[in-house]
Amino acid sequence: MRHLTRRRVIAISAAACVSGTAAAAAGISARWNGVALGAPARMQITGLPAGEAAPVFAAVEAEIARLEQIFSLYRPGSVLSRLNRDGAFAAPPAELLELCSLATALHRGSGGAFDPTIQPLWALTAAHAARGRAPDPQARLRAMDLADWNAVHFDAASIRFARPGIAITLNGIAQGFITDRIAAKLQAMGLRDVLIDIGEIRAWGRAPDGGHWRAGIAGPAGGCCVHRVTLADRALATSAPLGTVMDTAGAIGHILDPRTGETAMRVRQVSVSAPTAVVADGVSTALCATGRGRWPDVTGAFPGVRIENTVVQAGSAPEPQF
Numbered sequence: 001m002r003h004l005t006r007r008r009v010i011a012i013s014a015a016a017c018v019s020g021t022a023a024a025a026a027g028i029s030a031r032w033n034g035v036a037l038g039a040p041a042r043m044q045i046t047g048l049p050a051g052e053a054a055p056v057f058a059a060v061e062a063e064i065a066r067l068e069q070i071f072s073l074y075r076p077g078s079v080l081s082r083l084n085r086d087g088a089f090a091a092p093p094a095e096l097l098e099l100c101s102l103a104t105a106l107h108r109g110s111g112g113a114f115d116p117t118i119q120p121l122w123a124l125t126a127a128h129a130a131r132g133r134a135p136d137p138q139a140r141l142r143a144m145d146l147a148d149w150n151a152v153h154f155d156a157a158s159i160r161f162a163r164p165g166i167a168i169t170l171n172g173i174a175q176g177f178i179t180d181r182i183a184a185k186l187q188a189m190g191l192r193d194v195l196i197d198i199g200e201i202r203a204w205g206r207a208p209d210g211g212h213w214r215a216g217i218a219g220p221a222g223g224c225c226v227h228r229v230t231l232a233d234r235a236l237a238t239s240a241p242l243g244t245v246m247d248t249a250g251a252i253g254h255i256l257d258p259r260t261g262e263t264a265m266r267v268r269q270v271s272v273s274a275p276t277a278v279v280a281d282g283v284s285t286a287l288c289a290t291g292r293g294r295w296p297d298v299t300g301a302f303p304g305v306r307i308e309n310t311v312v313q314a315g316s317a318p319e320p321q322f
Contacts, residue, residue: 029046037178042197119167172239183204193205236308
């Protein structure tokens with residue numbers, strides 16, 4: 001299966017106001033560009049001279065590599081790949097247990113629309129879409145039957161699947177989690193004015209002009225900014241079902257509804273801010289597959305969450321009831 005690069009970094013772009021201050025004029029700012037979980041990533045640290053940034057950015061890259069060794073689906077030796085292969089993993093990392101707990105809250109709040117055990121259905125859909133074909137209906141039903149988060153049991157001793165064939169993906173929340181971990185590492189190093197964009201955005205402290213950081217949200221097709229958000233020690237995430245597509249026609253998106261097997265098209269795009277990037281990431285993903293009548297259940301499970309912007313699906317059919 002080909003590696004699908006997420007386009008969420010296109011849907012949400014950070015714009016710092018950098019004029020009119022001594023720091024900006026003197027160029028006291030360091031920037032880093034790289035890749036995290038297959039997506040472009042970038043960071044700007046105000047007040048850190050570029051010549052002193054090398055050890056900081058080396059620590060960032062090392063932390064990203066460590067976390068990818070837990071969450072990546074594309075590294076055969078990662079913890080998640082081994083769990084999916086064997087159906088169990090003893091003494092799981094604390095980071096994986098934390099994301100499983102968050103996934104449980106999102107699953108409950110969304111009425112099952114957010115379900116990491118969608119991975120078999122996702123893999124089946126992606127493999128066929130890349131060849132321009134639809135999956136066999138019976139194969140799709142079997143994959144949908146494996147979407148059952150309640151069949152995943154986890155505690156400090158192990159994570160285990162109750163049935164063979166189950167596999168999980170944490171792509172709907174792992175990028176936000178990595179963003180938060182990088183933020184914590186930089187804060188522990190004493191850095192106080194930082195903007196991180198690792199698929200999701202997190203900002204704290206001040207922008208180079210002395211004000212709060214600002215982020216511009218582009219529309220689902222990219223291009224011009226449709227909404228701006230001020231970020232004061234806060235995170236921002238955008239999810240769009242067709243932000244990454246599996247087929248050449250651009251009709252099969254990367255966010256699937258496990259209850260229908262189809263691309264989740266309740267909205268074209270939704271942007272969420274929260275105190276942490278992992279919550280913003282998970283909630284924005286969950287809302288894409290959740291009927292809007294349940295949105296308060298999803299957002300209400302996490303203090304401090306705000307829906308910043310929504311692009312609805314024009315001419316959408318009535319939502320099915322579950």
